[in-house]
Amino acid sequence: MPKIIAVALLLLVLQSTNAQSLPQNAARLVQTYNRPIQQQWKGVFSFPGGDVWFSNNFPGARVSGVARVNDSLYTLLITSENTPVNASPWYAFKVWSKRPQQIVIKLTYQQGVNHRYAPWISKNGQDWSLLTQESERDSATPDYSFHLRVGADTTWVAAQELSTSADVQRWANQVSKKAGVPVTVIGKSQWGKPINALKWGNQQSCSRILLMSRQHSPEVTGQIAQKAFVERLLENDALAKQFRQRFLVYLLPMLNPDGVDEGTWRHSAGGVDLNRDWYAFNQPETKAVQQYLQRELANTDNKLLFALDFHSTQEEIFFIVDPKQKSLLPGFSQTWIQATQQQVTDLKPVIRPLVSEGPSYTSLSYLFQTYGTETIVHELSDNSPREWLIRKSKASAVAMMQLLLNQVPE
Ligand SMILES: [Zn+2]
Structure with missing residues (x-):
C-alpha cells in the first residue's frame, strides 16, 4: 500500500475512535489558595x-x-x-x-x-x-x-436561564418536603452562604450514591439535568419506591453559591476552580464536602457505590473512571449509558475514561481514589433543547435505578 494512503487510513481510524471514546489525561495540578477576584460595580x-x-x-x-x-x-x-x-x-x-x-x-x-x-x-x-x-x-x-x-x-x-443560589435553595426545600428529610447545612461558602446536603432513602443502607452540581457557576444545563434526575428518583411508582427502600441517596445541589450569585465564569469567591481543589481542600466549599463524606462513610461498611457530578459544556460528555481500574461497580458507567441510550435513541454520548493515577484534583479522581466510587463527571450540552434534556435525565434515572437494583446484592 502506498505510504500516503496508509497514513490517510490510519488518520481515519484514529478519527473514528476519537468520536466515541478517548482516554483523557487527568486534570493538571493547579494551586488552589485564594486568589483575588474582581467584583463588579453593581447598579x-x-x-x-x-x-x-x-x-x-x-x-x-x-x-x-x-x-x-x-x-x-x-x-x-x-x-x-x-x-x-x-x-x-x-x-x-x-x-x-x-x-x-x-x-x-x-x-x-x-x-x-x-x-x-x-x-x-x-x-x-x-x-x-x-x-x-x-x-x-x-x-x-x-x-x-x-x-x-x-x-x-x-x-x-x-447567557443561560438564571438559576441562582436562592432558586436552588427553594428547590432543595421542595425536595426536602417531598422526601421527608431535612436540608442539612454542611458548611459555609467563602462569603457565608450555606452548602446544603440532603439524604433520603433507606437511612440504614450501606449502598449509597451521590449527586452533586454547580461547582462551576454558568453550568445551568447540569443543574436542569440534576433536577429532573432527582425528581424522577422521588416519584411514587413501584420502581422509585423499591429503590428508596434499598439505597441511600446524597444530594449536594449547589457547591459554588458565591460564584453563581456573582455571575463568575467558573471560579468560587476564593478565585479558584473548585474542581481542582479535591486534593488540597483549600476552599471551604470542597472542604465541607470532604468532611461531610468522611463523617457519613466513617463506617467502612457504608459504600459510596456511584456518583454523578453534573456539569455543562458545548457537548454532551461522560467522563468516567477508566474501566481498567476497578471501582466498586466496575463497568457500571458504560452499562448505564447504554441503557439510557436504549430509551433515548438520539443520545450520542461521548465517553471519556479519565486516567486516574497520581494525586486527585477533581471530584472524579478523589471519589474513586478515596472510596472506590464509580464516578461520572457528566457534562450536559449548553444548547440541548430543555425538554429533551429533562426527558433524557428522567430516562437515565430509571436506568440507574433498574441497574442498581439488579446488580447490587441486598
Ligand atoms: Zn464544569
Missing part, C-alpha cells in the same frame, strides 16, 4: 439624554460596563472574575426603556475570549426563552450583536 447604567437603562444589580448578573455608541447601539463589556479562566463567558443583565423601541446590543469580551452563549430572555427572571431574533457574529472580532425590543417593562437577558 444601573444610565446615559445623559438617553432613554435606555441597563442593570446588573441582582444575583447572577454579570456586566462590567456599558457604552452608548449611538441612539440604538449599546456595547456591553463582559469580563471574567480573574484569569486564567475557562472561556465560559457568562453574562446577565436587565434592560428597559422609556418608550418601546428596538436596540442593538453588542457583547464584547476580554482579549482571547470568544462569544459562547446565545442570549436567553425573560420578563420576570423566572420563565426564560432562547432569543431567536436575528443576531450576528462580527467576523473581524469575537463580538456578538443582537437586536432586542425593549420598553418600560424590564427585559432580563442572560
Whole structure:
C-alpha cells in the first residue's frame, strides 16, 4: 500500500475512535489558595439624554460596563472574575426603556475570549426563552450583536436561564418536603452562604450514591439535568419506591453559591476552580464536602457505590473512571449509558475514561481514589433543547435505578 494512503487510513481510524471514546489525561495540578477576584460595580447604567437603562444589580448578573455608541447601539463589556479562566463567558443583565423601541446590543469580551452563549430572555427572571431574533457574529472580532425590543417593562437577558443560589435553595426545600428529610447545612461558602446536603432513602443502607452540581457557576444545563434526575428518583411508582427502600441517596445541589450569585465564569469567591481543589481542600466549599463524606462513610461498611457530578459544556460528555481500574461497580458507567441510550435513541454520548493515577484534583479522581466510587463527571450540552434534556435525565434515572437494583446484592 502506498505510504500516503496508509497514513490517510490510519488518520481515519484514529478519527473514528476519537468520536466515541478517548482516554483523557487527568486534570493538571493547579494551586488552589485564594486568589483575588474582581467584583463588579453593581447598579444601573444610565446615559445623559438617553432613554435606555441597563442593570446588573441582582444575583447572577454579570456586566462590567456599558457604552452608548449611538441612539440604538449599546456595547456591553463582559469580563471574567480573574484569569486564567475557562472561556465560559457568562453574562446577565436587565434592560428597559422609556418608550418601546428596538436596540442593538453588542457583547464584547476580554482579549482571547470568544462569544459562547446565545442570549436567553425573560420578563420576570423566572420563565426564560432562547432569543431567536436575528443576531450576528462580527467576523473581524469575537463580538456578538443582537437586536432586542425593549420598553418600560424590564427585559432580563442572560447567557443561560438564571438559576441562582436562592432558586436552588427553594428547590432543595421542595425536595426536602417531598422526601421527608431535612436540608442539612454542611458548611459555609467563602462569603457565608450555606452548602446544603440532603439524604433520603433507606437511612440504614450501606449502598449509597451521590449527586452533586454547580461547582462551576454558568453550568445551568447540569443543574436542569440534576433536577429532573432527582425528581424522577422521588416519584411514587413501584420502581422509585423499591429503590428508596434499598439505597441511600446524597444530594449536594449547589457547591459554588458565591460564584453563581456573582455571575463568575467558573471560579468560587476564593478565585479558584473548585474542581481542582479535591486534593488540597483549600476552599471551604470542597472542604465541607470532604468532611461531610468522611463523617457519613466513617463506617467502612457504608459504600459510596456511584456518583454523578453534573456539569455543562458545548457537548454532551461522560467522563468516567477508566474501566481498567476497578471501582466498586466496575463497568457500571458504560452499562448505564447504554441503557439510557436504549430509551433515548438520539443520545450520542461521548465517553471519556479519565486516567486516574497520581494525586486527585477533581471530584472524579478523589471519589474513586478515596472510596472506590464509580464516578461520572457528566457534562450536559449548553444548547440541548430543555425538554429533551429533562426527558433524557428522567430516562437515565430509571436506568440507574433498574441497574442498581439488579446488580447490587441486598
Ligand atoms: Zn464544569
